[in-house]
Amino acid sequence: MGAEMLRRVSDEPVLYSATVRVAIAPMHCEPRVASAMISQQLAGHRLDILEQDGEWVRARGVDDYDGWLHQGFLSPVPPSGARQSAQTPRVSLGCVTRDVTGSRRVLPLRALLGLDETVDSGEVVPNAELSRRFPLEPRAIVHSALTYFNGTSYLWGGVTPWGADCSGLVQSTFALHGVRLPRDAWMQSETGESAGETMDTLRPADLLFFSDRVDSRVTHVGIALGNGRMVHLALGRGGYAVDTLKDTRDPYVAKLRQRFVVARRLL
Numbered sequence: 001m002g003a004e005m006l007r008r009v010s011d012e013p014v015l016y017s018a019t020v021r022v023a024i025a026p027m028h029c030e031p032r033v034a035s036a037m038i039s040q041q042l043a044g045h046r047l048d049i050l051e052q053d054g055e056w057v058r059a060r061g062v063d064d065y066d067g068w069l070h071q072g073f074l075s076p077v078p079p080s081g082a083r084q085s086a087q088t089p090r091v092s093l094g095c096v097t098r099d100v101t102g103s104r105r106v107l108p109l110r111a112l113l114g115l116d117e118t119v120d121s122g123e124v125v126p127n128a129e130l131s132r133r134f135p136l137e138p139r140a141i142v143h144s145a146l147t148y149f150n151g152t153s154y155l156w157g158g159v160t161p162w163g164a165d166c167s168g169l170v171q172s173t174f175a176l177h178g179v180r181l182p183r184d185a186w187m188q189s190e191t192g193e194s195a196g197e198t199m200d201t202l203r204p205a206d207l208l209f210f211s212d213r214v215d216s217r218v219t220h221v222g223i224a225l226g227n228g229r230m231v232h233l234a235l236g237r238g239g240y241a242v243d244t245l246k247d248t249r250d251p252y253v254a255k256l257r258q259r260f261v262v263a264r265r266l267l
Contacts, residue, residue: 014048018059018074023107024160025074027067031056037157038067039168039183043105044089044112046077063171065183088126089113093148094161095122108160109148110172134176138205138267145173145223145231146242153239166221169233170207173223179266185209185221188264195263199245200228202263210259218261 020041027039031053041047041061050066051058057074060066092107097117099105104120107113113124125133134144148161155163159172167185174181181188189209199208202224210220222232228246233239236252248254 012050012060014050015052015057016049017077018047018049018057019077020045020047020073021075022073023105023111024162025069027059027065027069027157029067031058031068033070035068039065039157040159041069041073042111042160043092043107044114047074063180063183088128090124091127091130093123093125095124096120108162110160110175130176131178134178136177136179136267138203141173141177141205141267142223142225142231144176145169146225148176149173149231149233149240151240152233154233154235154237164233166233169231170221170223174266181266186218188221189218189262192264192266195265197263199224199230199257199260199263202226203265205267207264207266209261209263210256211261212259216261220259224263 020043023043025041026037027041028035029038045061047059047061049057049059055071056068057071058066058068090113092109092111092113094109095107097105097107097113097119099114100116105117134140149164149169152161152169153163154165156165158164159168164172167183167188170188171181171183181191188207192207195202195206202208204224204226206224208222208224208230209218211218213219220234222230224230225242229242229244231242234241243253243256245253245257248257
């Protein structure tokens with residue numbers, strides 16, 4: 001529950017930078033399309049290229065998460081001396097766009113629009129206005145998780161409402177509100193501060209961590225809603241779920257309670 005990180009080496013040399021030119025670019029654990037998808041990168045997001053293997057590159061996103069992408073998904077960043085537009089980037093909240101040629105794109109939550117794209121339908125917000133639209137406030141964070149991911153199917157390595165895993169939901173929701181979190185659930189469990197040892201008295205936007213392993217390494221994460229409730233994306237639920245953690249009559253909830261490891265508070 002939550003994709004495993006391929007590599008994390010912050011001081012590794014960067015060959016060049018690139019941006020994602022498609023709506024969603026799958027990030028794989030190996031330089032071949034048949035290997036497992038471990039995460040996704042979204043349109044307009046910038047990546048550092050660390051290694052090349054034929055038509056595949058190992059790239060690192062802003063969360064220091066590494067994986068392999070095919071070059072077909074990427075466009076090199078112009079040289080630093082090239083003329084750059086001063087236009088404020090626009091962030092998709094789920095939209096359909098067209099460019100000057102009439103080509104249509106469907107963009108997921110948190111993708112960045114190109115400068116020549118116009119919005120056919122859906123909603124976008126200027127990047128400069130994100131903090132006003134998505135304030136750094138616990139109940140606002142909870143509202144975003146409930147609103148944007150309602151109905152999302154479980155997808156290992158996914159980070160959007162089109163399909164996501166548990167840590168993808170957490171990372172993407174908090175990113176809307178300006179909080180940069182690591183990609184995997186076990187890494188997210190090392191952020192913030194302790195929120196206590198019981199799951200029934202947590203505040204909204206606290207994170208709950210669970211493990212289905214003998215060594216108790218974290219494998220699942222959810223966002224507390226308050227009043228003993230949690231929103232998460234769970235394989236056992238098929239995706240999006242809001243669970244009442246006091247309802248031990250529910251076999252799935254009873255299993256969650258047995259697997260609870262720790263709670264963390266970020267705000």
